[in-house]
Amino acid sequence: MKNFMWIMALSGFVLAASCQNQSKQESSADTSSATTPPSAAxxxxxxxxxxxxxxxxxxxxxxxxxxxxxxxxxxxxxxxxxxxxxxxxxxxxxxxxxxxxxxxxxxxxxxxxxxxxxxxxxxxxxxxxxxxxxxxxxxxxxxxxxxxxxxxxxxxxxxxxxxxxxxxxxxxxxxx
CATH class of the missing domain: 2.60.120.1140 (Protein of unknown function DUF192)
Incomplete structure (x- = not known):
């Protein structure tokens, strides 16, 4: 059961990170920059x-x-x-x-x-x-x-x- 909860938590984290990356890419497209270095995020x-x-x-x-x-x-x-x-x-x-x-x-x-x-x-x-x-x-x-x-x-x-x-x-x- 603990492994299942840990996998579900990890899946949620990956999904959230994926959504954030998609939002960042959409924001970057809006400002005409292809990539944003992590220090300038x-x-x-x-x-x-x-x-x-x-x-x-x-x-x-x-x-x-x-x-x-x-x-x-x-x-x-x-x-x-x-x-x-x-x-x-x-x-x-x-x-x-x-x-x-x-x-x-x-x-x-x-x-x-x-x-x-x-x-x-x-x-x-x-x-x-x-x-x-x-x-x-x-x-x-x-x-x-x-x-x-x-x-x-x-x-x-x-x-x-x-x-x-x-x-x-x-x-x-x-x-x-």
Whole structure:
């Protein structure tokens, strides 16, 4: 009897794993990626943060470092389109850097983004030209840069106020 119960439990586990794999494959097909490495698999609180570099905010007044964070980098069309969608949380020491090939007016939205963000638009000289603070989660409202930007930095909402990051401050980043 014990063997039978153990086999039934094992069968249930295999069936559940099979269903989860099928759901993951269907999700992967939806996002145009054939396979997802185990380290990048979504967790209960959304996709797992993947450190790809560091970014520092630099004071326009003194030239000193205000704060340094770990960043994920979005530089392909697919990565920029996905951004921080489906994230349920992010540490204060993390953010995302979007890199565009040329400066132009940008506009972001919060569709499928569950955490409130500060969105900092940065020109080709690495200077912050505008900030959209406390962006509303899941909103489809357009959040424009109002000026040409080649880079965009997203952090948790309140980051700009907490660390006094402002227009005219600069960024510097390194890729890993």
């Amino acid at each position: 979504p967790a209960a609180d959304g996709p797992v943060f993947k450190k790809e570099g560091q970014l520092s905010f630099i004071s326009k007044a003194k030239g000193d470092t205000i704060r340094t964070i770990d960043i994920e980098i979005a530089e392909t069309d697919e990565e920029r389109a996905k951004g921080l969608m489906d994230r349920k949380s992010m540490q204060d020491t993390q953010g995302m850097l979007f890199i565009f090939s040329a400066p132009e007016e940008q506009s972001f939205w919060m569709k499928n983004t569950y955490i409130s963000l500060d969105i900092m638009y940065v020109n080709e000289n690495f200077e912050i030209v505008s900030i959209q603070k406390y962006a509303t989660p899941l909103s489809e409202e357009s959040l424009p840069s109002f000026k040409k930007a080649q880079y965009v930095v997203e952090t948790n909402a309140g980051f700009a106020d907490k660390y006094k990051v402002a227009y005219g401050d600069k960024i510097a980043f390194t890729k890993q």
